[in-house]
Amino acid sequence: MTVNAETHAGGHTWRDLPAAQQPDWPDQEALRDVIAELQSYPPLVFAGECDQLRERLGAVARGEAFLLQGGDCAEAFDAVSAEHIRNKLKTLLQMGAVLTYAGSVPVVKVGRIAGQYSKPRSKPTETRDGVTLPTYRGDSVNGFEFTEAARIPDPQRLKRMYHASAATLNLVRAFTTGGYADLRQVHAWNQDFVKSSPAGQRYEALAREIDRAMNFMNACGVNPEEFRTVEFYASHEALVLDYESSLTRVDSRTGNLYDVSGHMVWIGERTRQLDGAHIEFASRIRNPIGVKLGPTTTAEDALTLVERLDPEREPGRLTFISRMGADKVRDKLPELVEKVTASGAKVAWICDPMHGNTFEAASGHKTRRFDDVLDEVKGFFEVHKRLGTHPGGIHVELTGDDVTECVGGGDEIFVDDLHQRYETACDPRLNRSQSLDLAFLVAEMYRDQ
Numbered sequence: 001m002t003v004n005a006e007t008h009a010g011g012h013t014w015r016d017l018p019a020a021q022q023p024d025w026p027d028q029e030a031l032r033d034v035i036a037e038l039q040s041y042p043p044l045v046f047a048g049e050c051d052q053l054r055e056r057l058g059a060v061a062r063g064e065a066f067l068l069q070g071g072d073c074a075e076a077f078d079a080v081s082a083e084h085i086r087n088k089l090k091t092l093l094q095m096g097a098v099l100t101y102a103g104s105v106p107v108v109k110v111g112r113i114a115g116q117y118s119k120p121r122s123k124p125t126e127t128r129d130g131v132t133l134p135t136y137r138g139d140s141v142n143g144f145e146f147t148e149a150a151r152i153p154d155p156q157r158l159k160r161m162y163h164a165s166a167a168t169l170n171l172v173r174a175f176t177t178g179g180y181a182d183l184r185q186v187h188a189w190n191q192d193f194v195k196s197s198p199a200g201q202r203y204e205a206l207a208r209e210i211d212r213a214m215n216f217m218n219a220c221g222v223n224p225e226e227f228r229t230v231e232f233y234a235s236h237e238a239l240v241l242d243y244e245s246s247l248t249r250v251d252s253r254t255g256n257l258y259d260v261s262g263h264m265v266w267i268g269e270r271t272r273q274l275d276g277a278h279i280e281f282a283s284r285i286r287n288p289i290g291v292k293l294g295p296t297t298t299a300e301d302a303l304t305l306v307e308r309l310d311p312e313r314e315p316g317r318l319t320f321i322s323r324m325g326a327d328k329v330r331d332k333l334p335e336l337v338e339k340v341t342a343s344g345a346k347v348a349w350i351c352d353p354m355h356g357n358t359f360e361a362a363s364g365h366k367t368r369r370f371d372d373v374l375d376e377v378k379g380f381f382e383v384h385k386r387l388g389t390h391p392g393g394i395h396v397e398l399t400g401d402d403v404t405e406c407v408g409g410g411d412e413i414f415v416d417d418l419h420q421r422y423e424t425a426c427d428p429r430l431n432r433s434q435s436l437d438l439a440f441l442v443a444e445m446y447r448d449q
């Protein structure tokens with residue numbers, strides 16, 4: 001793992017191709033120094049862990065497991081705190097427990113965490129009160145504050161991204177293996193929540209059932225290790241290629257390249273050009289790869305992506321994350337699923353019900369309706385049911401905090417509430433209550449499927 005990718009044939013082939021959405025770094029020499037420093041840093045994850053996740057995703061692709069992938073739209077350096085990380089993890093663990101128990105399916109848990117610091121944007125600039133500045137591209141690139149100084153891309157931020165990811169991953173590993181994620185804690189995860197929210201109360205009833213089932217198994221002498229720790233993986237969008245490539249290493253066991261900045265990386269809707277640098281980069285690494293598929297994706301695009309990224313047709317290698325929008329999923333998804341399935345490819349199909357359903361409220365807040373999110377997931381399940389294929393999971397933007405960024409949900413948030421706790425640096429996230437609501441509804445859909 002010590003050899004960096006630049007010395008490996010294939011480690012730098014992406015550099016010859018157009019790379020969309022890259023920061024306009026003003027100081028190239030500073031960038032080169034940062035890249036050299038990042039190349040000397042230790043890996044954040046191990047190649048063997050990436051292989052293990054690929055195997056788990058293989059089960060998803062075969063229809064034997066369900067993927068829960070979620071976390072912030074954009075992580076922020078000033079949110080690297082025990083409280084934020086614990087809240088996010090707690091929400092994902094609760095959703096995982098709901099899906100496993102109510103959906104009766106093994107759940108592969110993957111955070112949008114410990115690396116989700118870079119954002120592709122629709123426009124290069126933002127104008128406020130007649131002042132135009134470069135758009136915010138995530139904490140790895142520039143500052144959120146609307147000042148000229150903050151918005152200048154600064155490569156030193158890539159080092160902060162590495163350190164923030166390392167600190168986050170360290171705590172996530174401690175939480176998931178050090179007792180906090182023990183299934184006997186199902187009630188503890190809910191303690192601060194149960195009284196106030198309908199989702200919390202519904203969860204509490206489910207936790208009591210899980211308790212009874214565990215007591216029964218305990219009485220039978222069954223108390224497996226799987227109840228005490230949780231397998232949890234980290235993922236992010238592989239957007240800023242100088243960063244991802246600096247953290248790409250040769251695996252000493254196999255000679256293969258792995259992007260050791262996270263277990264799984266995905267390529268976004270704005271950077272999945274078939275002849276572009278991102279797909280080339282992803283084609284050279286052995287991590288499990290996700291690709292977002294928006295409503296303009298053609299079946300031919302999807303088939304070429306399979307050819308480029310999964311030529312061996314290895315279940316778990318490639319995850320297609322559709323993000324069509326509630327009004328399009330039923331029209332656009334079937335042809336992709338049909339033709340990819342007919343080609344013999346063994347991809348996992350996941351639904352991102354967030355990115356196709358964003359709109360701007362009259363107050364100027366970017367938001368999403370919980371009902372649209374739910375409807376896209378429903379459409380996704382309907383398509384797979386009709387085609388006899390497996391609805392493999394969901395990919396959601398969420399937080400464990402009680403923010404007011406998306407409207408609707410059981411503990412209803414109205415458009416007029418959005419200003420109360422609107423904290424996202426980019427796109428609106430489901431709060432904890434909305435996330436749990438979604439998990440219950442998805443578990444029902446899965447069971448019915």
Ligand SMILES: O=C[C@H](O)[C@H](O)COP(=O)(O)O
Nearest residue numbers: 073119120121122123426427
């Ligand atoms: O999270 C996804 C994208 O970065 C985001 O939707 C882009 O938002 P924008 O259209 O405001 O640039």
Ligand SMILES: C=C(OP(=O)(O)O)C(=O)O
Nearest residue numbers: 120268269270292323355
């Ligand atoms: C940018 C994102 O999504 P998409 O590429 O699907 O727009 C994202 O998931 O952060």
